[in-house]
Amino acid sequence: MTDNSDGIGGLTFDKSKRTWPNEMNIFLALVIIVVIFEILGQLLPHMRGQSFLFDTKDRFDGMFGLFNVARLQIIILQVAIIGIIALGVTQVIITAGIDLSSGPLVAATAMVAMSFGQTELVNGNPNPKALFGTWAMDLPVIVPVVIGLSFGAMIGAINGTFIAYLRIPPFIATLGMFLICRGIALWWSSGNPISFPTDSYAFIGSGMMPVVWFILLAVLFHIIMTRTLYGKHTYAIGSNEDAARMSGINVRRHKITVYMIASMLAAFAGIVLSSKASTAQAGMGEFYELFAIAMAVIGGISLTGGRGSIIGTVLGAMVLGVIRSGFTFIKLDGSYQLMAMGSIIIAAVVLDQYRQKSRT
Amino acid sequence: MSDIILETKGLTKHYGGVHALNDANVVLRDGEHIAVMGDNGAGKSTFVRQITGVEQRTSGQIFFGGKEVNFAGPIDAREAGIETVFQTLALADELNVPDNLFLGREITRFDWLGPFRFLDYKAMHEATMAGLEKTAVKIPNVKNSIRNMSGGQRQCVAIARTATFASKLTIMDEPTAALGVQETAQVENIIRTLKAQGQPLILVSHNMRQVFDLVDRVIVFRRGRICADLDIKNEDVSGEDVVAYITGAKTQPQFEDENAA
Numbered sequence: 001m002t003d004n005s006d007g008i009g010g011l012t013f014d015k016s017k018r019t020w021p022n023e024m025n026i027f028l029a030l031v032i033i034v035v036i037f038e039i040l041g042q043l044l045p046h047m048r049g050q051s052f053l054f055d056t057k058d059r060f061d062g063m064f065g066l067f068n069v070a071r072l073q074i075i076i077l078q079v080a081i082i083g084i085i086a087l088g089v090t091q092v093i094i095t096a097g098i099d100l101s102s103g104p105l106v107a108a109t110a111m112v113a114m115s116f117g118q119t120e121l122v123n124g125n126p127n128p129k130a131l132f133g134t135w136a137m138d139l140p141v142i143v144p145v146v147i148g149l150s151f152g153a154m155i156g157a158i159n160g161t162f163i164a165y166l167r168i169p170p171f172i173a174t175l176g177m178f179l180i181c182r183g184i185a186l187w188w189s190s191g192n193p194i195s196f197p198t199d200s201y202a203f204i205g206s207g208m209m210p211v212v213w214f215i216l217l218a219v220l221f222h223i224i225m226t227r228t229l230y231g232k233h234t235y236a237i238g239s240n241e242d243a244a245r246m247s248g249i250n251v252r253r254h255k256i257t258v259y260m261i262a263s264m265l266a267a268f269a270g271i272v273l274s275s276k277a278s279t280a281q282a283g284m285g286e287f288y289e290l291f292a293i294a295m296a297v298i299g300g301i302s303l304t305g306g307r308g309s310i311i312g313t314v315l316g317a318m319v320l321g322v323i324r325s326g327f328t329f330i331k332l333d334g335s336y337q338l339m340a341m342g343s344i345i346i347a348a349v350v351l352d353q354y355r356q357k358s359r360t
Numbered sequence: 361m362s363d364i365i366l367e368t369k370g371l372t373k374h375y376g377g378v379h380a381l382n383d384a385n386v387v388l389r390d391g392e393h394i395a396v397m398g399d400n401g402a403g404k405s406t407f408v409r410q411i412t413g414v415e416q417r418t419s420g421q422i423f424f425g426g427k428e429v430n431f432a433g434p435i436d437a438r439e440a441g442i443e444t445v446f447q448t449l450a451l452a453d454e455l456n457v458p459d460n461l462f463l464g465r466e467i468t469r470f471d472w473l474g475p476f477r478f479l480d481y482k483a484m485h486e487a488t489m490a491g492l493e494k495t496a497v498k499i500p501n502v503k504n505s506i507r508n509m510s511g512g513q514r515q516c517v518a519i520a521r522t523a524t525f526a527s528k529l530t531i532m533d534e535p536t537a538a539l540g541v542q543e544t545a546q547v548e549n550i551i552r553t554l555k556a557q558g559q560p561l562i563l564v565s566h567n568m569r570q571v572f573d574l575v576d577r578v579i580v581f582r583r584g585r586i587c588a589d590l591d592i593k594n595e596d597v598s599g600e601d602v603v604a605y606i607t608g609a610k611t612q613p614q615f616e617d618e619n620a621a
């Protein structure tokens with residue numbers, strides 16, 4: 001009796017009946033959406049029986065040969081960069097905060113970092129988009145990366161300081177930073193794009209590298225959020241800030257750290273994006289902050305804090321990715337995609353609230 | 361005497377014009393359980409907040425364990441050995457029982473990782489089970505978040521902190537005010553356990569039966585002042601007497617002149 005029980009004081013508890021984790025629901029939703037596209041592919045007349053998920057050309061190569069590997073890659077690739085931002089936004093929202101500045105920060109960091117990651121000679125001629133003199137050309141890749149991440153850390157520290165010490169609501173503080181970062185991105189090179197990166201800078205976001213970064217960072221922050229003091233205190237602050245303070249947690253310092261980590265992740269996304277595009281432009285990353293928040297929300301996060309997970313956000317990112325490529329697959333254009341994504345975000349929150357109520 | 365664990369001298373707290381606590385002189389001996397009673401607004405919680413460092417007193421002195429203390433915050437008080445169950449529970453709803461018990465004092469590994477050091481879930485789980493075992497609290501699954509627990513279970517979690525961490529003094533501000541009969545009995549059992557272990561306690565309560573069942577001495581507050589200090593174990597004091605002190609029908613002679621003002 002006692003060995004299968006975590007209960008105490010005579011009450012036994014059947015471990016097999018432990019509450020079904022929230023992430024399972026999102027995973028189920030993901031599967032259902034995939035199945036819907038699979039069925040639409042078979043049924044819609046203009047699709048002529050194409051398969052969304054499976055490799056119908058019978059190229060059974062290797063373990064994943066059964067699936068349409070190219071489509072899976074595209075699904076993950078197109079959400080990977082915003083997904084990196086979402087990993088940070090998840091932590092911010094768990095503290096009951098919000099970060100609206102991440103999209104423009106992607107653009108600002110892309111500009112700042114790439115101006116130290118340019119190559120001197122393009123096909124033997126001087127780089128036509130060179131921002132600085134030759135001193136800033138062909139620097140080792142570590143230089144633009146460190147500069148970009150430091151820039152992100154600085155922006156995050158400013159966000160965090162205004163929120164934690166001056167008690168500015170996170171929505172307002174990061175809305176202001178949203179405009180400031182877009183302004184920095186435009187001002188940095190007077191609106192001109194910055195192009196022609198060094199080979200090593202171009203490698204950061206090449207091919208499937210954004211997916212590699214996304215997966216590595218997701219694993220890292222999953223461990224941090226579930227296993228470390230930082231993670232526990234992040235949940236505690238979002239759950240009951242007064243209790244956290246009374247328990248001796250330095251709430252202000254912790255919040256600044258959280259906003260710094262979130263902004264560094266957004267900054268890294270900016271580096272990866274500019275590398276992938278081989279150019280940095282002031283208009284980059286538009287709506288990224290909102291899609292990042294949407295990923296976290298679909299992943300079951302609570303905007304009132306204390307609840308949410310990295311796994312949930314990764315699944316939320318997958319849901320958005322599947323919807324995107326699903327709509328492309330059934331050849332419905334972008335306007336329908338946006339309407340569908342919007343509906344799914346709202347449905348996710350409605351279902352989650354219903355679930356919360358039925359549990360208590 | 362050297363066995364005095366807590367002593368306040370002239371403890372006073374004013375909130376602007378509100379004289380919430382005036383010149384409170386209280387002595388608590390080691391192993392002693394005392395109750396603080398009084399009407400709503402009499403200053404009981406204010407008294408608790410001054411000795412636990414949650415607020416800074418207007419004037420007066422506090423001696424704890426024979427030394428004068430000036431706690432800058434509740435953490436200072438906790439580190440000195442005062443465990444407090446506040447009237448508004450300081451629990452994080454989304455965390456489970458061990459997480460709440462160890463909030464702010466987690467057992468960790470790889471401490472060189474700084475803020476990213478790893479939590480030793482196993483050690484904290486074991487210590488939690490041991491702490492709860494002592495208190496005989498009934499919690500079906502300590503690994504569930506406490507959000508869905510009953511008021512009594514949540515209160516027991518807050519109280520189990522004091523049983524898990526050996527403390528020199530335990531303070532509970534109206535721990536059973538919102539609880540049902542069985543839950544109240546559970547909390548009272550925990551208090552009896554503390555008594556058996558010789559741990560001193562200050563219990564703020566409105567429940568006359570509970571007070572007479574559990575404690576050695578009753579201090580009555582009225583409008584921010586102490587109006588009675590009753591040794592209910594040795595003297596012939598009835599519930600009606602205590603009510604008379606609470607309502608202001610009676611005042612002990614030694615507190616007369618102060619209350620006349």
Ligand SMILES: Nc1ncnc2c1ncn2[C@@H]1O[C@H](COP(=O)(O)OP(=O)(O)O)[C@@H](O)[C@H]1O
Binds near residue numbers: 375402403405
């Ligand atoms: N932070 C505060 N600011 C102003 N007045 C307060 C504050 N806290 C308590 N008071 C007042 O002090 C008095 C004592 O309150 P309290 O100690 O909470 O009473 P109780 O005995 O019911 O616990 C009340 O009149 C209350 O309104």
Ligand SMILES: [Mg+2]
Binds near residue numbers: 404405406447533
């Ligand atoms: Mg009170």
